[in-house]
Amino acid sequence: MAIKGSCHCGKTQFEVNEAPSTVTSCTCSLCSKRGALWAYYRPAQFRLTSSPDDVATYQWGSRTVKHHFCAACGCGTYSESPDWSSGQPDFDNPKVGVNSRLFDDFDLAAVPVTVIDGKNLW
Template sequence: MPISGSCHCGATKFEIDFAPETATRCNCSFCTKKGALWAYCEPDQFRLTTPIRNAAQYSPTTPENKHYFCPTCGCATFSDNPDYSVFAEGDWEESQARFDPTKRRISINLWVLDDFDIEALPIEHVDGRNQW
């Protein structure tokens, strides 16, 4: 059964095909200013159920990083980024060799999920302020 998410006004809505088991809190400047807790999934586990034109995009660093938010109510909803998770798995040079910028990963702001208890999830901390 899919889990629904939406911005506050409902202009941006989506569904995910999985139940998040952890939440990620990143302390980079983007995530802390957004106040988001993230869950990650493959693109085929995420479905936008409203037109993409209902969401605005912000790309603070490079065009590959697409962070979406509602231009009406301002809620950060999801991001579509390269899968940077390989950089957490080993040394920098090895990770660069395995990195494929065409492989995407969707980040969901857990706070915008409807009827889902994120308070029950363990929180993993990422030191994005010093790692990026």
């Protein structure tokens, strides 16, 4: 069942094909300041349902990850990156990290949170 989400002002809207079974809290400088809880999907499982013109992008460091946010209200919405599960970037298996705090009608408190020590890994 598709889960919909949006930023605060509603200009950036998206959907994923299923609810996450877990979410991730990353302690890196960007994620901790954003306060996002990330749910990860393959690109085919994510769909931006609003205009891409309302999405802005921030990249830092190696510029490997595209961190997207609403150009109007500033909410961090989703990120595009290679798969990092092996500790190295796997560009053949990209992932979309969705800020699960933005899901509509979803009980985020019922989903386990995994903490990644991004502060010391990157």
